Amino acid sequence: MGTAAVIDASFDVKPGEIFVVMGLSGSGKSTLIRMLNGLWPMTSGSVHIGDVDISKISGKRLREVRQKSISMVFQHFALLPHRTVLENAAYALEIQGVDKKKRTELATAMLNTVGLTGWGDKYPGQLSGGMQQRVGLARALCSETDILLMDEAFSALDPLIRRDMQEQLASLQADLGKTIIFITHDLNEAMFLGDRIAVMRDGEIVQIGTPDEILTSPADEYVSSFVRDVDRTRVLTAGGVMQNPRAVVSISGGARAALLTMREQQTSGAFVIDRNRNFRGIVTDRDTQGLADRGGSDLTEILTRADDAISADTALNDLFGRAVESSTPLPVVDEQGRLVGAVARATLLAALGNVPSSTSSMGILTPGQTAGNDDGSQKPGIFTQDPSGEEGGTL
Secondary structure, eight states: OOOOSSOSOOOOOOTTOEEEEEOOTTSSHHHHHHHHTTSSOOSSOOOEETTEEGGGSOHHHHHHHHHHHEEEEOTTOOOOTTSOHHHHHTHHHHHTTOOHHHHHHHHHHHHHHTTOTTOTTSOGGGSOHHHHHHHHHHHHHHTTOSEEEEESTTTTSOHHHHHHHHHHHHHHHHHHOOEEEEEESOHHHHHHHOSEEEEEETTEEEEEEOHHHHHHSOSSHHHHHHHTTSOGGGTOBHHHHOBEESOEEETTSOHHHHHHHHHHHTOSEEEEEOTTOBEEEEEEHHHHHHHHHTTOOOGGGTOBOTTOOEETTOBGGGTHHHHHHOSSOEEEEOTTOBEEEEEOHHHHHHHHTTOOOSOSEEOOOOTTOOOBOTTSOBOOOOOEEOTTSOEEOOO
């Protein structure tokens, strides 16, 4: 009877998400994607696209579904060498019977979208591998289908070109909002692109989860072996490692109220928010004390680092430079600009090494200072540098 290529694979793909199927060679991932558009028949089960079960429709109806709903990008480009880049991009439209003027306009627009402006009159043999794959992507986009299947689409490319294509796909997805099922054997690629990831082994799906879930809670040793060498900084985000900001003061509360909060929390600075909890900046105890001594109360006079806020979905690899330059934790804000957390350098290092953080709240300590608990142990702060250049403070 042979060996089953895909066994009991059940999952759903949400509209507008990139769903990555990842596994080693022979795991069944390419067989799975070919079942999704009816290229290969399944012996049991069903595939539903909306309310259509493609396992039960006629060949004619299946071709209609492919033309209107599903496009596919292959690993080896599958371009027609005797046709120009423009003609290749427009080929699916030609098959659909779209008139030449319209398909030329749409193909030209899609070539521009994938970064091939001015290359329409060239032939595939005149293009690099990365450029040829861009043509394949433009061809798939020309079909204007809602679903895009990508089978190891970037695997044949050089690493630098591959990374560029990954970034371009992510950028295109932000604009187009396609439903993408992406096949890969590369976990870093899966983590970078996927909203959710399905890990396959021997024809079975062993885990489905977000990149963060796969990385931090692998289902078994097989998945664990995949994630050991993954670049965590591309996967984990500020929202995933942030801690609760401990010293938070209202901008309308005045200098003496801010000083009281910092003393109670045993920190040398505080995050400042307005009545809507929007982040406004940071004040230090020294500046706040000076303001109070002068008889002042308006915290806007001493606010600093008002532009330091980062979004919760910022990747950790985008934070290291800012963390090195900042002597205070980085404030994390939501889409409305409201303060929701804080990230310090030590937190980044702990996340990089998958080391559990020792605290659930984040204060602010300046160089050379540590704050004490009642039992004599140290309160959380940040790694900073004293004037001699030595690291001080704790997390």
